[in-house]
């Protein structure tokens with residue numbers, strides 16, 4: 331039997347930030363997590379529990395204190411160099427002087443794609459995010475939701491097998507946000523990418539995720555992992571009893587997190 335392909339493994343990871351004056355912040359404690367290829371995982375927990383830190387460690391934007399992280403079986407550094415993942419954060423981070431198309435093509439340009447191949451790929455992505463008519467617009471001519479779509483298209487440009495998304499919809503109004511969630515579900519189905527998604531929104535985590543990973547206050551630990559097995563993720567799901575059950579399960583896990591964490595409930 332072949333083993334299930336794994337996108338990310340996090341094994342007994344601790345992260346301690348040390349200031350020059352010797353002060354320590356214990357951000358993550360004994361965190362272990364496995365993300366399968368194509369799986370959608372959300373990280374949720376109180377502010378300061380280390381969600382962004384964990385994401386940054388996977389992305390090789392910071393180094394672990396102890397433990398081990400692998401991305402498609404490689405070190406995070408090797409995976410970064412191989413462009414194995416795309417990143418999208420809360421701020422779309424588009425270059426204002428470049429057109430929508432030129433923003434999407436930026437990583438391809440940096441990595442030496444030929445102009446014809448870049449155009450072919452950006453055409454596909456513009457179609458995918460529904461902004462083909464806006465290819466020549468500048469970011470300041472777009473709404474917040476449209477900018478975020480461009481940022482997501484840019485993160486998908488090199489067809490990564492993994493997307494790291496840190497509150498990508500955090501700055502959007504509720505209607506745009508739900509619309510973007512629907513689009514992300516469709517994009518994931520189309521691309522088959524695994525996703526690690528940081529959010530503060532319980533319904534967002536439940537709607538999007540195969541598993542919701544609940545973290546305790548600092549030092550961040552995983553206190554519970556909630557499996558969600560919905561047959562489809564469409565507008566009807568938002569009104570479904572199973573969806574509300576998921577929301578309640580995550581809410582209970584979050585509220586119970588402090589005591590569970592203090593009692594050292596086993597990580598999953």
Ligand SMILES: Nc1ncnc2c1ncn2[C@@H]1O[C@H](COP(=O)(O)OP(=O)(O)OP(=O)(O)O)[C@@H](O)[C@H]1O
Pocket residue numbers: 347348355357375376377378379380381382383384548
């Ligand atoms: N570079 C750093 N130096 C020192 N401390 C840091 C650094 N980065 C993060 N921290 C601390 O580590 C802890 C975890 O921060 P992190 O940003 O990962 O939390 P978070 O769960 O993403 O929070 P939020 O939900 O508010 O975005 C916090 O106490 C934060 O102050």
